[in-house]
Amino acid sequence: xxxxxxxxxxxxxxxxxxxxxxxxxxxxxxxxxxxxxxxxxxxxxxxxxxxxxxxxxxxxxxxxxxxxxxxxxxxxxxxxxxxxxxxxxxxxxxxxxxxxxxxxxxxxxxxxxxxxxxxxxxxxxxxxxxxxxxxxxxxxxxxxxxxxxxxxxxxxxxxxxxxxxxxxxxxxxxxxxxxxxxxxxxxxxxxxxxxxxxxxxxxxxxxxxxxxxxxxxxxxxxxxxxxxxxxxxxxxxxxxxxxxxxxxxxxxxxxxxxxxxxxxxxxxxxxxxxxxxxxxxxxxxxxxxxxxxxxxxxxxxxxxxxxxxxxxxxxxxxxxxxxxxxxxx
Amino acid sequence: xxxxxxxxxxxxxxxxxxxxxxxxxxxxxxxxxxxxxxxxxxxxxxxxxxxxxxxxxxxxxxxxxxxxxxxxxxxxxxxxxxxxxxxxxxxxxxxxxxxxxxxxxxxxxxxxxxxxxxxxxxxxxxxxxxxxxxxxxxxxxxxxxxxxxxxxxxxxxxxxxxxxxxxxxxxxxxxxxxxxxxxxxxxxxxxxxxxxxxxxxxxxxxxxxxxxxxxxxxxxxxxxxxxxxxxxxxxxxxxxxxxxxxxxxxxxxxxxxxxxxxxxxxxxxxxxxxxxxxxxxxxxxxxxxxxxxxxxxxxxxxxxxxxxxxxxxxxxxxxxxxxxxxxxxxxxxxxxxx
Ligand SMILES: Cc1ncc(C[n+]2csc(CCOP(=O)(O)OP(=O)(O)O)c2C)c(N)n1
Numbered sequence: 001x002x003x004x005x006x007x008x009x010x011x012x013x014x015x016x017x018x019x020x021x022x023x024x025x026x027x028x029x030x031x032x033x034x035x036x037x038x039x040x041x042x043x044x045x046x047x048x049x050x051x052x053x054x055x056x057x058x059x060x061x062x063x064x065x066x067x068x069x070x071x072x073x074x075x076x077x078x079x080x081x082x083x084x085x086x087x088x089x090x091x092x093x094x095x096x097x098x099x100x101x102x103x104x105x106x107x108x109x110x111x112x113x114x115x116x117x118x119x120x121x122x123x124x125x126x127x128x129x130x131x132x133x134x135x136x137x138x139x140x141x142x143x144x145x146x147x148x149x150x151x152x153x154x155x156x157x158x159x160x161x162x163x164x165x166x167x168x169x170x171x172x173x174x175x176x177x178x179x180x181x182x183x184x185x186x187x188x189x190x191x192x193x194x195x196x197x198x199x200x201x202x203x204x205x206x207x208x209x210x211x212x213x214x215x216x217x218x219x220x221x222x223x224x225x226x227x228x229x230x231x232x233x234x235x236x237x238x239x240x241x242x243x244x245x246x247x248x249x250x251x252x253x254x255x256x257x258x259x260x261x262x263x264x265x266x267x268x269x270x271x272x273x274x275x276x277x278x279x280x281x282x283x284x285x286x287x288x289x290x291x292x293x294x295x296x297x298x299x300x301x302x303x304x305x306x307x308x309x310x311x312x313x314x315x316x317x318x319x320x321x322x323x324x325x326x327x328x329x
Numbered sequence: 330x331x332x333x334x335x336x337x338x339x340x341x342x343x344x345x346x347x348x349x350x351x352x353x354x355x356x357x358x359x360x361x362x363x364x365x366x367x368x369x370x371x372x373x374x375x376x377x378x379x380x381x382x383x384x385x386x387x388x389x390x391x392x393x394x395x396x397x398x399x400x401x402x403x404x405x406x407x408x409x410x411x412x413x414x415x416x417x418x419x420x421x422x423x424x425x426x427x428x429x430x431x432x433x434x435x436x437x438x439x440x441x442x443x444x445x446x447x448x449x450x451x452x453x454x455x456x457x458x459x460x461x462x463x464x465x466x467x468x469x470x471x472x473x474x475x476x477x478x479x480x481x482x483x484x485x486x487x488x489x490x491x492x493x494x495x496x497x498x499x500x501x502x503x504x505x506x507x508x509x510x511x512x513x514x515x516x517x518x519x520x521x522x523x524x525x526x527x528x529x530x531x532x533x534x535x536x537x538x539x540x541x542x543x544x545x546x547x548x549x550x551x552x553x554x555x556x557x558x559x560x561x562x563x564x565x566x567x568x569x570x571x572x573x574x575x576x577x578x579x580x581x582x583x584x585x586x587x588x589x590x591x592x593x594x595x596x597x598x599x600x601x602x603x604x605x606x607x608x609x610x611x612x613x614x615x616x617x618x619x620x621x622x623x624x625x626x627x628x629x630x631x632x633x634x635x636x637x638x639x640x641x642x643x644x645x646x647x648x649x650x651x652x653x654x655x656x657x658x659x660x661x662x663x664x665x666x667x
Contacts (some may be wrong), residue, residue, distance in 0.1 A: 037514050039456045045644060046457035097457070097643030108459040108642030123461035124419060125391050158390035159422065186391055188367040194390035255514055260366045319649035322641050 003223060005287045009296050011063055011219050012282060015055040015275045016300035018079045021088070022052040022250075024304055025078070025095065029254050037255055043096055043312070046108055049076040053217070053249035056274045057181050058083035060222025060244075061149060064230040070135035070148040072128030073121030075110045080151050084117045088307035098314035105317045106325065126159030128152060129178065133165045136174035136239075147175040147233040154243070155186025157200045166241065170207040175233035177226065180243040187252045188260035204241040214244040217274045220281060247274075337525040338511020340372035342484035343449070346491035347374065347411060349529045351381055354409060357495060358385040360396050361413030370415055371451050371510050393423035397448065401431050404446045409495060414450040417466045417504065431500045432475035443498045447491075452480075453506040453553055453603060455651055456515060460639035463647075465552075465602075467504050468609030471580040477501040477534055478580040480551040482509065485523040486578055489532030496531065506552040506603075520556050535582030539591070543571035546597040546661050549588060549614050551577050554601040554652055561657035572661060580610055588614055589621045596627040597664050601652050606634035628664045633657060 025048065032042025039045065051058070054076075062083035065071070073080040081091055086102075094101025095109045102114050110123040120131060132150035139146040156162060157180055169176045180200045184191055197203070204211025210232070212225045222244055229240035247269040251258045282288040337345070351357045359374055365388040368375035378386040389396040393414060400410040414420060420427065427448065434442050454463025471478045477499055481487040487505065494501040509521035540555060541562050548558040555576045562572035573591055577584060592598050598618050600611040611632040618630060633652045641647050 038516055039458075039514050040516050046459060046642065047462065097646075103642075105643030105646060106460075106639075106641045108457065110461070111459055111642070123459070124421065126422070155391045158392045158395075160392070160394050161422070186362075187370070188363045188365075189388050189390070193388060316645050317643055319645045322638055322646040322649045323636065326638050 003220065007063055008278070008282050008287050009292060011059045011223070012275070012278050012293065013296035013300050014059045014083055015219065015278065016297045017088070017303055018055045018058065018082050019052055019275060020300055020304040021078060021082060021307070022050040024308055026050060026250065026254060028308065039255065044109075048109055048254040049252065050250045050254065051076050051079040051248075053247040053269060053274070054079055054181060054183060056217050056219040056222045057151065057179060057244045057246050060219045061151070061177065061179055061226040063223055064226055065149065066146065067116075068118060068144070069146045070118040070132060071120075072132040072135070072148070072150045073112070073119065074128060074152050074156070075121070075123045075125065076153070077110065077112050077121035080121070081112050081114070081117075081119055084119050086112070086114050086117050086119060088303055089310040092307040092311035093314050096311040096314070097316060098311055099317040099321070100310070100314040104321060126152060126156040126161040129156070129159075129161045129165035130168070132176050132178075133169045133174060136169065136176040137172065140172070140174055145234050147177060147230055149177045149179060151179045151181065153186060154180055154182040154184075154191050154200060155189070155194060157203070158194055166203070166207045166209070166239070169239040170209045173236070173238040175236065176239040177229045177233055178239060178241045179226070180241070181246050182243050183246050183248040185248060185252065185261070199243055201241055201243040209239050209241060211241045212243070214242060217244070217246045217272070219274060219278045334524045335527065336522050337484045339481065339484045339487045339505060339521050340375065340510040340512065342488040342525050343373045343491050343505060344375045344377060345525070346488040346529070347495070348377055348380060350492055350495040351377070351385060353529070356407065356409045357411065358387065358408065359411045359413070360387045360389050360400060362389055362391060362415050364388060364413050369413060371505065371507055372512060373413065373449060373505060373510070393419060394426055397423040398426040398430070400446045400448070401426060401434070401444060404444050405434070405442050409445045411447040411449060411495065414448055416462050417450040417452050418461050418464050420466065420469075427470070427476070428473050432473050435499065436475060444500045445498050446500045447494045447503055448500070449503040449505065451507050452504045453508055454640045454647060455508055455553075457642055457644055457647060459642035463640040465504070465604035467502070467580055468604045470502050471610065471613075472608075475500065476581060479503045479534065479578070480580060481505065481578060482552050482555040482576050483521050483523045484525050486532060486538070488525050489530050490534070490578065492529050493531040493534060497534075504552070508553055509556075518553070518556055520559065532578070534579045535584050536578065537584035537587035538576045538578055539587075540574040540576050541572065543573035543595065545571045545595055546599055546664060547573045547575060547588070547591040547595045548599045548601060548657065548661070549575045549577060550601040551580070551610070552603065554603055557652055557654045558601055558657055560654035561661065564654065564658050565661055570661060570665065583613065583617075585617045585621070588617055592618050592622045593625045596625055598626070599631045599633065599657065599660055599664065601657060602632065602634040603652055604634060606632060606637050609634065631660050631664055633660055
C-alpha cells in the first residue's frame with residue numbers, strides 16, 4: 001500500500017507524541033514517590049499503565065479514522081487517545097486530577113472520556129469490546145459510514161465479552177474493527193499460559209469474519225492491515241479481527257517489580273524500536289528528510305511540554321464537586 | 330518459658346492460613362489472575378506457588394466467569410477451591426456465577442449439594458485508583474442470601490477467619506482491604522499488623538470484637554473503618570469521651586447481639602462504612618438497633634459512609650467522600666451535643 005508523505009510524517013509525529021507523553025508521565029508519576037514508593041503520593045497518584053513501545057498499534061489504526069469514528073480503549077489508554085486526536089492538555093489535566101481535565105478530575109488515567117473524539121476507555125478488562133459493537137450498531141441504524149474500533153490486550157481476548165462481542169458484530173454485520181494488542185503479557189501471565197492458541201486472529205474463523213495477524217511491531221504493517229479492515233467496515237461488509245505483535249517497555253504498571261520478566265527482555269525489544277524503524281523507512285523511501293523527522297519530533301515535544309505545563313498549573317476541583325454528575329440534570 | 334511472638338502483615342497471615350489448609354487438605358487449591366509467580370497483586374498468595382506448584386496454585390486467564398464458575402463446579406464434585414477476584418470491582422464479569430449459582434445451589438438442591446468455595450477479593454480506596462478499582466461492595470454481596478461475608482481488619486483475625494472460611498461448607502466471600510495488607514507500595518497502616526500464632530486456629534463467624542471499650546458512643550465498623558475509629562477514639566479520649574469500637578469481622582453472619590448490647594450501654598450509635606451509604610451495612614446495623622434498642626438511644630443514629638457517588642479519582646474529591654478519623658471525631662462530638 002502506498003502511503004503518502006503527510007500520513008507518514010503524521011504517524012511519525014504521533015508516535016513521538018505518545019512516547020514523549022509516556023516518558024514524561026513516568027517521570028511525573030515518580031515525583032513524591034521517592035525514596036519510598038507510595039502509590040497514593042505525588043502529583044499523579046493511583047495506578048499508571050504506560051504504553052511506550054506500543055505506538056504502532058494506535059497510530060497504524062487511527063490513521064484511518066475520522067473524528068466521528070468511535071474508539072474504545074483500555075486501562076492502558078494514552079496511546080489510543082493521542083492517536084485518535086484527543087486534546088492533550090485536557091487529557092494530561094485529567095491524569096493530574098485537575099478540574100480542567102476531560103472528566104473534571106473524576107476519572108483519571110484509566111477513565112478518559114471524550115465526546116469530541118468519540119473516545120472511551122476503562123479499567124475493566126474486556127469491557128470496551130461490546131461498547132464498540134454498540135457504537136457500530138448506532139452508526140448502522142443512523143445510516144452513517146462511520147466505524148468503531150475496539151482496542152484491547154491479548155489478555156482481554158479470554159473474556160466472555162470478546163466472544164460475545166465478536167459474535168454480535170458478525171451476526172449483525174457491523175462496522176467494527178477489533179484490534180488485539182499482543183504485548184506478550186497480561187500482568188505476569190504470558191500469553192502462552194493463558195491462551196489455548198497462538199494467534200487470536202485465528203479465533204475470527206469461529207465467527208466467520210476475517211482475522212489478520214500482524215507479526216511485527218511496525219506502524220506501516222499495522223497501517224496496511226487496518227486500512228483493509230476499515231475500508232471493509234465502511235463498505236458495510238462487517239467486522240474484522242486484527243492482532244498485532246507489540247512490545248511493552250515499562251512494567252504492567254509503574255512500580256511493577258516485574259519478577260516474572262527476563263531481565264534482558266526490554267533491552268532486546270528496544271533494539272528494534274518502532275519509531276526508529278518508521279523514521280528509517282521515511283528516509284529510505286525519500287518521503288522525508290532528517291530535517292522533517294526532527295521537526296516532527298520537536299512538534300511532539302512542544303505539545304507534550306505544553307500539556308504538562310497546563311496540567312500542573314490548573315487548579316484542583318473543589319471537594320464538593322465529588323457530589324456532582326451522579327445523574328444528568 | 331518464653332513464648333515466641335511474631336508480628337505479621339495481613340497479607341502474610343492470609344497466605345499462611347491458605348498454606349496450612351493446603352497442607353492439611355489436598356482438596357484445597359487456589360485459582361486466580363497472577364496468584365502464581367507474582368504471589369497475588371496484593372500478596373494474599375505469596376509463597377504458595379513455590380510451595381505447592383502450578384497444579385494447586387493456578388494462574389488463570391482473565392476469564393472471571395470461567396474460573397469462578399469452575400470453582401463452583403469443582404466444589405460440587407468434592408474440591409475446596411479458593412478463587413481470587415483481583416479487585417472486588419471486577420465482580421460484574423462473574424456476578425451471575427456468584428449471585429445466582431454459588432449463593433443459591435445449596436438451597437435450590439434442598440441441601441443436597443454443598444458449595445465450599447472461598448472467593449477472596451481486594452477492597453478499598455484512598456490512593457486515587459478511581460471508580461472501578463476502589464469500591465468495597467461487601468454490602469452488595471451480603472444482600473443476597475447464601476453467601477457468608479468476611480471483612481477482617483488485622484492480621485490475627487485474617488488468619489483465623491481465612492482458616493474458618495476454607496473449612497466452612499458454605500460459600501464464603503473474603504474481603505481484604507488493600508490498605509491493610511502491609512504492602513510496601515501503599516500507605517502503611519501498622520495497626521493492621523498483629524501477633525499471629527504459627528499454628529492453625531479458627532475464629533468463628535458472627536462474633537464481633539470489642540476493639541476498645543467505652544461508655545459514651547458505640548462506633549461500629551469493619552476493615553479500614555476500624556482503624557479510623559480507633560484513631561478517632563484516641564483523640565476523643567483526650568477530652569474524656571469514651572468511644573466503644575466494635576469490629577464486626579463478618580457481615581454474614583452478623584453479630585446483632587453485640588451491637589445491641591453495646592448500644593444499650595452507650596446509648597449512641599455511629600456506623601462507619603467505606604461502602605456506599607444507601608442500602609448497605611450501615612443501614613443494616615442501624616435497622617438492628619431500631620428494632621431492638623430504639624428506646625435506649627439518646628441521639629439519632631449517625632452514619633459515615635461514601636455518600637452514594639462513584640469513587641472519584643482526584644485526591645481532594647476522593648478524600649471528601651471517604652470516611653476519616655476527623656469525620657468520626659466531628660460526628661461523635663455532635664452526637665454528644667458538643
Ligand atoms: C475484569 C478484569 N479482570 C482483571 C483485571 C486486572 N487486570 C488489569 S490489566 C490486566 C492484564 C491485561 O492484560 P491485556 O489485556 O493483555 O492488556 P495489557 O495490560 O497487556 O495491555 C489485568 C488482569 C481487570 N482490570 N479487569
